Amino acid sequence: xxxxxxxxxxxxxxxxxxxxSQQGWSPATSTNYSARSATPGHIIISRSGVDKARFQLSDLxxxxxxxxxxxxxxxxxxxxxAETEIHTHLYRLFxxxxxxxxxxxxxxxxxxxxxxxxxxxxxxGYEILKGLEGNATHDMEERLPIVANSQSMPDIIAAMESYxxxxxxxxxxxxAGHGLYTWGRDVASAKRHIETFEFLFECTQVMRRR
Amino acid sequence: xxxxxxxxxxxxxxxxxxxxSQQGWSPATSTNYSARSATPGHIIISRSGVDKARFQLSDLxxxxxxxxxxxxxxxxxxxxxAETEIHTHLYRLFxxxxxxxxxxxxxxxxxxxxxxxxxxxxxxGYEILKGLEGNATHDMEERLPIVANSQSMPDIIAAMESYxxxxxxxxxxxxAGHGLYTWGRDVASAKRHIETFEFLFECTQVMRRR
Amino acid sequence: xxxxxxxxxxxxxxxxxxxxSQQGWSPATSTNYSARSATPGHIIISRSGVDKARFQLSDLxxxxxxxxxxxxxxxxxxxxxAETEIHTHLYRLFxxxxxxxxxxxxxxxxxxxxxxxxxxxxxxGYEILKGLEGNATHDMEERLPIVANSQSMPDIIAAMESYxxxxxxxxxxxxAGHGLYTWGRDVASAKRHIETFEFLFECTQVMRRR
Amino acid sequence: xxxxxxxxxxxxxxxxxxxxSQQGWSPATSTNYSARSATPGHIIISRSGVDKARFQLSDLxxxxxxxxxxxxxxxxxxxxxAETEIHTHLYRLFxxxxxxxxxxxxxxxxxxxxxxxxxxxxxxGYEILKGLEGNATHDMEERLPIVANSQSMPDIIAAMESYxxxxxxxxxxxxAGHGLYTWGRDVASAKRHIETFEFLFECTQVMRRR
Numbered sequence: 001x002x003x004x005x006x007x008x009x010x011x012x013x014x015x016x017x018x019x020x021s022q023q024g025w026s027p028a029t030s031t032n033y034s035a036r037s038a039t040p041g042h043i044i045i046s047r048s049g050v051d052k053a054r055f056q057l058s059d060l061x062x063x064x065x066x067x068x069x070x071x072x073x074x075x076x077x078x079x080x081x082a083e084t085e086i087h088t089h090l091y092r093l094f095x096x097x098x099x100x101x102x103x104x105x106x107x108x109x110x111x112x113x114x115x116x117x118x119x120x121x122x123x124x125g126y127e128i129l130k131g132l133e134g135n136a137t138h139d140m141e142e143r144l145p146i147v148a149n150s151q152s153m154p155d156i157i158a159a160m161e162s163y164x165x166x167x168x169x170x171x172x173x174x175x176a177g178h179g180l181y182t183w184g185r186d187v188a189s190a191k192r193h194i195e196t197f198e199f200l201f202e203c204t205q206v207m208r209r210r
Numbered sequence: 211x212x213x214x215x216x217x218x219x220x221x222x223x224x225x226x227x228x229x230x231s232q233q234g235w236s237p238a239t240s241t242n243y244s245a246r247s248a249t250p251g252h253i254i255i256s257r258s259g260v261d262k263a264r265f266q267l268s269d270l271x272x273x274x275x276x277x278x279x280x281x282x283x284x285x286x287x288x289x290x291x292a293e294t295e296i297h298t299h300l301y302r303l304f305x306x307x308x309x310x311x312x313x314x315x316x317x318x319x320x321x322x323x324x325x326x327x328x329x330x331x332x333x334x335g336y337e338i339l340k341g342l343e344g345n346a347t348h349d350m351e352e353r354l355p356i357v358a359n360s361q362s363m364p365d366i367i368a369a370m371e372s373y374x375x376x377x378x379x380x381x382x383x384x385x386a387g388h389g390l391y392t393w394g395r396d397v398a399s400a401k402r403h404i405e406t407f408e409f410l411f412e413c414t415q416v417m418r419r420r
Numbered sequence: 421x422x423x424x425x426x427x428x429x430x431x432x433x434x435x436x437x438x439x440x441s442q443q444g445w446s447p448a449t450s451t452n453y454s455a456r457s458a459t460p461g462h463i464i465i466s467r468s469g470v471d472k473a474r475f476q477l478s479d480l481x482x483x484x485x486x487x488x489x490x491x492x493x494x495x496x497x498x499x500x501x502a503e504t505e506i507h508t509h510l511y512r513l514f515x516x517x518x519x520x521x522x523x524x525x526x527x528x529x530x531x532x533x534x535x536x537x538x539x540x541x542x543x544x545g546y547e548i549l550k551g552l553e554g555n556a557t558h559d560m561e562e563r564l565p566i567v568a569n570s571q572s573m574p575d576i577i578a579a580m581e582s583y584x585x586x587x588x589x590x591x592x593x594x595x596a597g598h599g600l601y602t603w604g605r606d607v608a609s610a611k612r613h614i615e616t617f618e619f620l621f622e623c624t625q626v627m628r629r630r
Numbered sequence: 631x632x633x634x635x636x637x638x639x640x641x642x643x644x645x646x647x648x649x650x651s652q653q654g655w656s657p658a659t660s661t662n663y664s665a666r667s668a669t670p671g672h673i674i675i676s677r678s679g680v681d682k683a684r685f686q687l688s689d690l691x692x693x694x695x696x697x698x699x700x701x702x703x704x705x706x707x708x709x710x711x712a713e714t715e716i717h718t719h720l721y722r723l724f725x726x727x728x729x730x731x732x733x734x735x736x737x738x739x740x741x742x743x744x745x746x747x748x749x750x751x752x753x754x755g756y757e758i759l760k761g762l763e764g765n766a767t768h769d770m771e772e773r774l775p776i777v778a779n780s781q782s783m784p785d786i787i788a789a790m791e792s793y794x795x796x797x798x799x800x801x802x803x804x805x806a807g808h809g810l811y812t813w814g815r816d817v818a819s820a821k822r823h824i825e826t827f828e829f830l831f832e833c834t835q836v837m838r839r840r
Contacts, residue, residue, distance in 0.1 A: 015684075019683060027338060027341070027405045027406065027408075027409040028338060028341035028402045028405045028406045028409070029341065029402060030337070030338060030341065051398065051401070051402070053229060054225075104337070104338065106409065106412040106413055106416060107416065109336065109337075109338070109413050110413050110416045110417050113335065113417070114417070125743065125779075125807050126739065126807050127660070127734070127739075127779055127805070127807050127808035127809070128657060128658060128660060128734065128739070131657070131658035131659065131660065136781070137781050138779055138781070138807055138808070139781075149335075149337055149348055151346070151347050151348070151349075175337070177335050177336050177337050177348060178337035178348070179337070188681065191681070192658045192659060192681070195657045195658045196657065196658045198657075199657040199658070199736065202736040203736055203739050203740050205416070206736060206737065206740045206835070207740055207743070207744070237548060237551070237615045237616065237618075237619040238548060238551035238612045238615045238616045238619070239551065239612060240547070240548060240551065261608065261611070261612070263439060264435075314547070314548065316619065316622045316623055316626060317626065319546065319547075319548070319623050320623050320626045320627050323545065323627070324627070359545075359547055359558050361556070361557050361558070361559075385547070387545050387546050387547050387558055388547035388558070389547070415626070444653075447758060447761070447825045447826065447828075447829040448758060448761035448822045448825045448826045448829070449761065449822060450757070450758060450761065471818065471821070471822070473649060474645075524757070524758065526829065526832045526833055526836060527836065529756065529757075529758070529833050530833050530836045530837055533755065533837070534837070569755075569757055569768055571766070571767050571768070571769075595757070597755050597756050597757050597768055598757035598768070599757070625836070
């Protein structure tokens with residue numbers, strides 16, 4: 001059902017979703033994922049409530065930047081994820097972003113709770129930091145903000161406002177007890193950011209256990 | 211051998227069983243799984259003693275709510291799991307339940323032993339709590355009762371009696387040193403509960419190790 | 421190349437070997453595995469030096485109970501594992517044994533080193549204990565002896581002698597820093613023992629970390 | 631595009647790369663791998679910037695020992711990994727080496743940071759030490775040097791100089807916060823070294839957590 005110009009992105013997004021599921025980063029029906037369409041103002045996004053271990057191409061739908069489902073994707077039970085609002089907010093704010101990914105791993109959950117009071121995680125001295133776009137060395141410090149969880153998306157967006165100023169200094173954020181949001185110019189770049197942050201979470205967890 | 215009306219549930223149950231095996235939640239020949247048949251008073255249930263890594267559709271059999279194997283599933287060596295009694299008890303008690311799943315993970319085993327004296331695990335503040343039917347927010351507390359292990363199923367059922375009162379306030383229970391029982395209106399819902407609780411076990415284990 | 425009567429055992433052994441490799445219980449070219457042939461005095465055994473992630477049916481050879489490779493399995497570079505002596509010793513001692521399996525997991529290695537001075541691991545109160553042949557309840561204690569490692573197989577066998585008396589009270593043993601040996605009446609039973617012990621190792625490790 | 635004489639090595643290298651990715655030892659686009667060509671002075675090496683979970687035969691290119699890409703592998707965006715210099719240095723120094731592998735696991739990262747001040751990891755008493763070429767017993771001590779990380783390859787090579795003297799006493803080295811380099815006479819041997827060291831990292835981590 002996708003425009004032939006969008007099919008490569010849709011397939012790449014599907015492959016990333018399946019990969020994250022295999023890593024255990026999308027338990028139950030949590031997490032959501034999107035990519036910008038070739039049509040301005042449209043995005044491809046995972047629909048709500050699907051078991052990610054069984055996710056298929058037909059579970060991707062299209063919305064506009066107001067989060068409204070576009071034809072022919074409308075239908076009974078077809079709705080975008082509750083957190084579509086965060087995705088569309090990021091696309092409206094940052095024209096250079098082509099993909100937004102949200103995973104929900106054990107360590108993304110626990111580290112975000114344990115460091116909620118500090119409001120951020122800091123990572124320094126790791127070679128893997130070069131996996132984040134624009135970082136050319138391990139010899140730097142990366143900050144990942146943590147905001148409080150809420151069932152109201154505007155609350156989460158408001159809490160992120162001060163961080164989401166141009167030029168973009170961060171590569172993602174954590175919602176406490178809920179998981180990671182990151183983005184990139186395309187699916188490959190955003191997927192690399194997910195893998196980089198999840199690896200940094202594991203290193204952080206191992207190091208603190210000393 | 212299944213009625214065509216039961217084949218979708220049987221296949222979905224099989225897929226869930228294979229998924230749990232891949233996650234390492236069904237070591238050796240432990241665990242058992244069932245779903246309600248389209249025929250009132252009948253259930254589909256895993257037969258006893260099968261290596262879950264090799265489980266096939268032909269390892270699912272049918273019983274009535276007294277746990278008696280129904281034709282044409284009878285045969286030498288074909289018997290339902292020893293814990294069928296727990297499954298049938300739950301189906302008799304709760305008409306709204308369509309699936310009962312029992313996994314046996316390392317953390318389900320160790321947390322149930324370590325918290326046996328308290329008689330329960332408590333989970334609060336996790337977004338994943340919304341994976342349990344009826345929970346609409348992370349901002350609540352979910353209780354998972356723990357009962358003592360026994361080789362007598364009536365003992366386990368008796369220990370659960372006070373929790374199994376309508377309206378159902380819990381989504382499952384742990385048997386100490388033995389693992390998790392959960393249920394749902396259908397296979398997808400019960401599978402989501404397994405994944406949610408196993409994820410909560412992992413978060414709990416990581417958090418207590420601080 | 422196998423006698424048709426041995427092909428089912430050989431294939432079941434191959435499947436178990438591939439399963440253990442996927443679990444990470446056979447790093448590098450470690451571990452070895454065998455099953456009794458339908459021909460009295462003959463066994464099927466993994467040959468030495470093969471990467472278990474690439475193990476194939478053609479990597480299984482046949483020896484007699486003196487560990488000599490039988491035709492047509494002889495050939496340049498075809499030799500049984502160095503530890504064949506332990507396998508053949510067990511088959512000679514216990515007629516009821518049809519399969520001997522040796523895995524080399526991280527926790528089998530570390531727990532055997534940490535408890536070497538005590539000479540054993542003890543497991544009690546776990547439902548999974550019923551995975552070991554003859555155990556009918558969780559309410560018992562299972563002992564797993566630990567012997568010192570040696571590059572001389574007769575030394576290892578001598579250290580085990582006092583444990584290997586009929587009636588057989590144990591289901592396996594650990595070699596310190598080296599891993600687990602277990603056995604069973606057939607491949608399925610021995611595989612179940614491996615899974616049971618590895619699960620018990622994980623529970624033990626989690627519980628001691630409290 | 632490979633010379634038929636190089637195709638077996640290229641395929642074996644590809645299989646190792648895919649195996650390491652499945653183990654989680656090559657997050658994001660980290661890590662690089664090479665094997666000596668049948669043509670003297672040429673090597674097969676992974677090209678830069680590829681997601682290792684999607685790595686294919688066409689992502690292997692050929693260079694000379696100065697790290698220059700050879701025809702017909704040249705092309706836009708086709709470049710060898712930044713760390714090719716380390717690979718070619720090792721091949722020039724040690725004629726007996728046929729393969730160089732570099733993984734980037736969580737524990738390779740964290741242990742190398744935690745032991746950076748000591749300048750090495752020591753492993754003793756593990757049976758798995760026999761996985762390293764030339765080791766005939768567990769009853770020995772293996773040293774794995776750790777050098778400081780740098781974005782300048784000559785700095786890393788200079789830091790390794792004192793260790794890389796003939797006769798070669800070590801089987802690899804760690805770069806702090808960055809991961810493991812090891813080598814072998816062929817791909818199978820170097821792959822066995824990676825698995826051996828990663829297994830030793832896991833044992834070391836478990837033992838220190840006591």
